[in-house]
Amino acid sequence: MEFSAPGIVSYYTGPGQFLEILLDNKWSFTVRRPMSIANVEEKHITIIYKIFGQGTTLLAERKIGEILDILGPIGNVFSGWQGNFVPILVGGGVGLAPILNLFKECQKHQIHSKLIIGAKTGREHFMDHEPSNGIFLTTDDGTLGNSGTVMPSLKKVCADIDNPMVFACGPLPMLKSMQDFVIQNKIPAQLSVESYMGCGTGLCQGCAIKRRNVKEMAHSYHERYSLVCMDGPVYSASEVCFD
Ligand SMILES: Cc1cc2nc3c(=O)[nH]c(=O)nc-3n(C[C@H](O)[C@H](O)[C@H](O)COP(=O)(O)OP(=O)(O)OC[C@H]3O[C@@H](n4cnc5c(N)ncnc54)[C@H](O)[C@@H]3O)c2cc1C
Numbered sequence: 001m002e003f004s005a006p007g008i009v010s011y012y013t014g015p016g017q018f019l020e021i022l023l024d025n026k027w028s029f030t031v032r033r034p035m036s037i038a039n040v041e042e043k044h045i046t047i048i049y050k051i052f053g054q055g056t057t058l059l060a061e062r063k064i065g066e067i068l069d070i071l072g073p074i075g076n077v078f079s080g081w082q083g084n085f086v087p088i089l090v091g092g093g094v095g096l097a098p099i100l101n102l103f104k105e106c107q108k109h110q111i112h113s114k115l116i117i118g119a120k121t122g123r124e125h126f127m128d129h130e131p132s133n134g135i136f137l138t139t140d141d142g143t144l145g146n147s148g149t150v151m152p153s154l155k156k157v158c159a160d161i162d163n164p165m166v167f168a169c170g171p172l173p174m175l176k177s178m179q180d181f182v183i184q185n186k187i188p189a190q191l192s193v194e195s196y197m198g199c200g201t202g203l204c205q206g207c208a209i210k211r212r213n214v215k216e217m218a219h220s221y222h223e224r225y226s227l228v229c230m231d232g233p234v235y236s237a238s239e240v241c242f243d
């Protein structure tokens with residue numbers, strides 16, 4: 001879905017940031033739905049979404065010309081992809097939106113990245129599997145690209161590169177496997193976390209995630225937990241805990 005949002009675009013700082021979209025004005029539906037920014041072109045923003053429940057169904061019913069109530073841009077951005085590393089971009093499920101945004105940004109800056117996108121089945125993919133161009137699609141059911149999760153493809157791509165840096169967004173089990181792999185192999189990585197969000201402004205505490213390696217004496221709630229909407233959604237792989 002693409003919409004004009006010049007005010008939001010004027011504050012946009014890069015891939016990783018997201019929006020909080022209000023999908024109905026009813027009191028029974030006050031929780032905004034978070035959606036990553038998949039592309040920004042002049043005054044226009046693109047989001048890519050999958051219909052899960054009531055909110056995304058309402059979003060899919062919006063017609064051209066209607067006005068959406070959107071808060072944003074929210075959150076931090078992927079960083080370090082312009083450094084001396086080869087960016088390996090990994091998106092799983094709806095986590096592909098910020099990753100495609102980063103992929104386009106790399107292309108704009110003529111940075112040769114590798115892209116790995118995972119889905120349950122081939123029907124969910126809308127790109128081509130092009131290993132010779134560094135684009136690898138995976139499917140859990142083996143109907144398109146490499147069979148299995150993104151992990152075997154990631155391991156292979158990383159093994160073939162001297163200085164990889166991983167940037168990933170996807171469901172928690174994927175981020176957990178990725179975190180284990182990059183920490184074990186000392187590969188720098190940034191993970192964008194999709195936690196359950198309410199306000200998107202630091203008030204409701206609904207998006208809290210545990211920090212890793214908290215000192216024994218850390219008594220403060222804020223030392224133990226991070227708010228994804230305020231401190232994230234992008235974290236260094238060694239910063240947060242997915243257990
Ligand atoms: C930072 C961030 C970026 C996201 N980017 C995208 C994106 O680009 N494209 C996309 O399709 N989805 C994205 N999501 C997930 C998306 O927000 C949920 O799929 C959506 O809110 C589901 O709403 P629903 O009413 O249709 O489903 P519901 O029936 O309400 O819920 C279905 C499932 O969606 C998840 N969910 C519901 N409400 C929220 C919420 N407020 N916050 C987080 N998860 C929720 C829960 O896991 C729930 O089980 C993102 C989530 C976060 C936190």
Ligand code: FES
Nearest residue numbers: 199200202205229
């Ligand atoms: S979503 Fe409410 S504090 Fe983060």
